[in-house]
Amino acid sequence: MAKENLACELAIIGGGPAGLAAAIEAAKAGVRVSLFDENEKPGGQLFKQIHKFFGSKEHQAGIRGHDIGYHLLDECQKVGVDTRLNTVVWGIEDNKIGIVNEKASRIVDAKRIIVATGASENPLSFPDWTLPGVMGAGAAQTMMNVHRVLPGTKVLMVGSGNVGLIVSYQLLLAGAEVVAVVEALPKIGGYVVHAAKLRRAGVPILTSTSILEARGKEAVKEATICSLDEKLCPLEGCERTLKVDLICLAVGLSPLAELCWMAGCKFKYLPELGGFVPIHDENMRTTLSYLYLAGDVAGVEEASSALEEGKLAGVSVAGELGYLKKDEAEEEKDRIRKRLSSLRLGPFGDMRAKAKLELMRAKG
Amino acid sequence: MKEKANLLDLSRDTGTMSKKELEASPGYPSKEDLKKGSVVVIECTEEIPCDPCETVCKRGAIVVGEPITNLPRLDPEKCNGCGLCITICPGLAIFLVDATYSENEAAISFPHEYLPLPKESDEVEAVNRKGRIVCKGKVIKVRSPKRYDHTPVVTVAVPKKYLHEVRGIKRLNKGAK
Numbered sequence: 001m002a003k004e005n006l007a008c009e010l011a012i013i014g015g016g017p018a019g020l021a022a023a024i025e026a027a028k029a030g031v032r033v034s035l036f037d038e039n040e041k042p043g044g045q046l047f048k049q050i051h052k053f054f055g056s057k058e059h060q061a062g063i064r065g066h067d068i069g070y071h072l073l074d075e076c077q078k079v080g081v082d083t084r085l086n087t088v089v090w091g092i093e094d095n096k097i098g099i100v101n102e103k104a105s106r107i108v109d110a111k112r113i114i115v116a117t118g119a120s121e122n123p124l125s126f127p128d129w130t131l132p133g134v135m136g137a138g139a140a141q142t143m144m145n146v147h148r149v150l151p152g153t154k155v156l157m158v159g160s161g162n163v164g165l166i167v168s169y170q171l172l173l174a175g176a177e178v179v180a181v182v183e184a185l186p187k188i189g190g191y192v193v194h195a196a197k198l199r200r201a202g203v204p205i206l207t208s209t210s211i212l213e214a215r216g217k218e219a220v221k222e223a224t225i226c227s228l229d230e231k232l233c234p235l236e237g238c239e240r241t242l243k244v245d246l247i248c249l250a251v252g253l254s255p256l257a258e259l260c261w262m263a264g265c266k267f268k269y270l271p272e273l274g275g276f277v278p279i280h281d282e283n284m285r286t287t288l289s290y291l292y293l294a295g296d297v298a299g300v301e302e303a304s305s306a307l308e309e310g311k312l313a314g315v316s317v318a319g320e321l322g323y324l325k326k327d328e329a330e331e332e333k334d335r336i337r338k339r340l341s342s343l344r345l346g347p348f349g350d351m352r353a354k355a356k357l358e359l360m361r362a363k364g
Numbered sequence: 365m366k367e368k369a370n371l372l373d374l375s376r377d378t379g380t381m382s383k384k385e386l387e388a389s390p391g392y393p394s395k396e397d398l399k400k401g402s403v404v405v406i407e408c409t410e411e412i413p414c415d416p417c418e419t420v421c422k423r424g425a426i427v428v429g430e431p432i433t434n435l436p437r438l439d440p441e442k443c444n445g446c447g448l449c450i451t452i453c454p455g456l457a458i459f460l461v462d463a464t465y466s467e468n469e470a471a472i473s474f475p476h477e478y479l480p481l482p483k484e485s486d487e488v489e490a491v492n493r494k495g496r497i498v499c500k501g502k503v504i505k506v507r508s509p510k511r512y513d514h515t516p517v518v519t520v521a522v523p524k525k526y527l528h529e530v531r532g533i534k535r536l537n538k539g540a541k
Contacts, residue, residue, distance in 0.1 A: 193412075198379065
């Protein structure tokens with residue numbers, strides 16, 4: 001006989017900054033929240049983000065990512081979020097999610113669902129990219145900052161966005177040498193202050209340069225890099241070989257939106273936000289009335305905006321389920337939206353702000 | 365405005381801010397201000413949404429205001445050189461310089477998160493914004509109280525002529541074995 005379904009009012013998938021913030025806001029208002037995460041610990045990528053955050057006081061600027069993580073976990077416990085770890089969500093269909101853990105597979109009925117599954121690192125293929133010692137920059141960051149294992153001592157970083165720059169700096173802090181950061185485009189992608197930190201430490205940042213191949217028998221021993229022309233094609237005779245034992249790829253992230261595809265959400269392709277992104281409105285609701293989003297799955301940004309989007313989704317659901325008065329919910333949402341838009345100002349945020357607007361205007 | 369944009373463009377080629385770009389930014393004290401003694405130098409020339417330097421300064425010497433992407437504006441008259449902004453800045457982009465440290469030396473304070481930390485009175489190699497060694501420096505102070513949250517501030521004395529150049533020291537760790 002089939003087991004009876006589990007039930008909750010709000011199921012949140014993913015316990016990173018967005019999922020945790022959503023859970024706290026909704027549970028605070030009185031919503032019965034269950035949060036599912038496939039990992040053994042909640043926090044998503046926050047616990048490897050050992051750097052001080054940008055933003056303003058409301059965004060917890062100047063505080064290190066892992067400390068923000070501990071604070072969120074405390075809050076979750078205080079407001080009584082039912083957190084289920086080591087639990088994979090394998091599907092969504094009409095107000096139901098399928099979960100599986102070591103013990104069993106179950107169906108959970110949920111009035112509302114928030115998908116906060118984050119993003120995954122983009123790969124980059126080149127000859128011998130499958131050698132041990134080639135990994136995502138985020139993977140290297142997890143190894144050293146969470147598991148305290150330094151994955152290499154001489155590093156080539158591919159990509160100069162904020163991830164590439166920040167992880168390079170953290171590799172230096174951990175005692176590695178960053179031989180070079182290469183960037184295919186003619187300009188550095190991330191913040192100049194992050195680049196300046198690396199430059200002061202003597203790390204070269206080579207623009208219009210990319211990796212051609214990795215070399216080594218059992219693991220990476222060398223990397224060949226090459227200058228690129230304006231069409232991003234390698235310039236003959238401009239190859240250089242670097243002795244490295246770690247090649248980190250920091251070439252962007254893509255929303256982890258498989259569950260949204262499966263549920264039948266409509267998507268839009270927006271490269272500024274990492275590729276195919278589920279269409280959502282200003283309440284973070286997708287084209288399916290019961291399904292909400294928050295964080296990188298709703299367009300790749302960073303942890304501060306993921307936190308705010310999580311709050312927005314949490315308040316939206318609490319309002320809709322009747323736990324917050326309408327004007328109360330609207331006022332709170334406006335405050336959150338204001339903080340969100342302040343994170344999308346300036347030459348970096350502007351592009352994302354426009355793409356987000358496009359997403360919200362798109363009709364399924 | 366256009367010239368400003370071009371300068372910034374240049375720093376995105378190399379990752380180092382030029383002297384011209386820095387001097388044109390509102391966080392960089394004037395030559396006259398620098399002559400008076402301890403004052404912070406804010407090397408932040410890009411409009412990013414960030415303002416903890418403003419929040420941490422109890423004297424109101426740093427103003428970002430609205431929108432939050434404004435470049436931090438320094439009021440050197442109000443700055444007493446306490447250096448709290450050095451450790452809160454997520455970009456590690458704030459330094460403290462004292463041109464009056466001694467007759468021939470200036471004192472430069474900078475955030476230094478690398479281990480091992482230097483010790484007071486150590487002789488170290490002082491580096492510029494490109495990480496090149498420009499001169500020897502003597503460590504005057506190493507501070508890392510709890511409120512700095514793991515961002516120690518190191519102060520070195522260097523010949524006065526390197527006041528605008530020295531922004532750190534060579535890491536003492538020679539790379540993990």
